[in-house]
Amino acid sequence: MxxxxxxxxxxxxxxxxxxxxxxxxxxxxxxxxxxxxxxxxxxxxxxxxxxxxxxxDDSLDPVRPISYDTELITARRAAPYPVAAPVGLPETWRATSVRYEAQSDHGSVWHLGFMDPDDQYAAVEQSDGESDAFVAEVTHGAEETERVQKIDGEEWTRYEGPKYDALVRREPGVTTVVTGTASFDGLARLAAALEAEEG
Structure with missing residues (x-):
């Protein structure tokens, strides 16, 4: 080869x-x-x-209630207005969030959120900043209605929105808003329990 x-x-x-x-x-x-x-x-x-x-256990409540006593005391000492918090609400109202900001886009802001007995959200929001902008933000764009609701002798204006409804009270130096997915009865219950104090 x-x-x-x-x-x-x-x-x-x-x-x-x-x-x-x-x-x-x-x-x-x-x-x-x-x-x-x-x-x-x-x-x-x-x-x-x-x-x-x-x-x-899928039936366990996923909401974890919190204590807000310390934050409330701190906010009442620091805020330039009487800070509102509920007194006498039943235990079925569970506090879920709390916050005080001394300086924000809306001035000094107090927030206290709850889940009501029907598992609906309701919150107390306060500010000494520009009222209309503050209300628009915390209510997610709810609009003012002509309805005024008297609660313990005080007038609250009803707001209605696609996400949250609200009760709004404007006073010199502070706007107080009770808002959330709760019914107006639930919002009124929270508003009626509010006591505003300075530290």
Whole structure:
């Protein structure tokens, strides 16, 4: 056999070997992808088993009531107006958020949020800043109506909106808003419980 024929045989064998390596690489890649999918299925199965066997109660109340005594004392000492908070509300009214900002876009702002007995949101919002802008923000754009509601001898203007309704009372130096998803009866109940004090 000539040297040229020997060289051709070597070349053919080399090309044949390259083809085999490509097939092996392709098969290896398929196995890796399949192994990843199987691993994910095993993990998901494990998570499912843990979820099923660890006790959990879907009926538990996800709302975590908070105490706001310290924040209220601090706000009453710092605010330039009498800060309002409810007195005598039943325990079915759960405080969920509290905040006092001495300097904000709306001046000095007091916020105290609740979930009412019907699991609706109601909040007390106060500010010494520009009234209309403040009311628009905390009520999410509720609009003033011509209805005025008397609560304990004080007049509150009703606002109605797509997200929140509100009762609004404007006094010299402070605007007080009771707003949320609660019914007007619920908002009035919260407004009637408010006592405003300075620290």
């Amino acid at each position: 000539s040297a040229r024929a020997d060289r051709r045989g070597v070349v053919r064998r080399a090309e044949s070997g390259m083809g085999d390596d490509g097939a092996v690489a392709s098969k290896s890649g398929t196995q890796t992808a399949r192994d990843m999918v199987l691993s994910m299925l095993v993990i998901l199965l494990g998570v499912g088993v843990v979820y099923l066997f660890i006790p959990h």
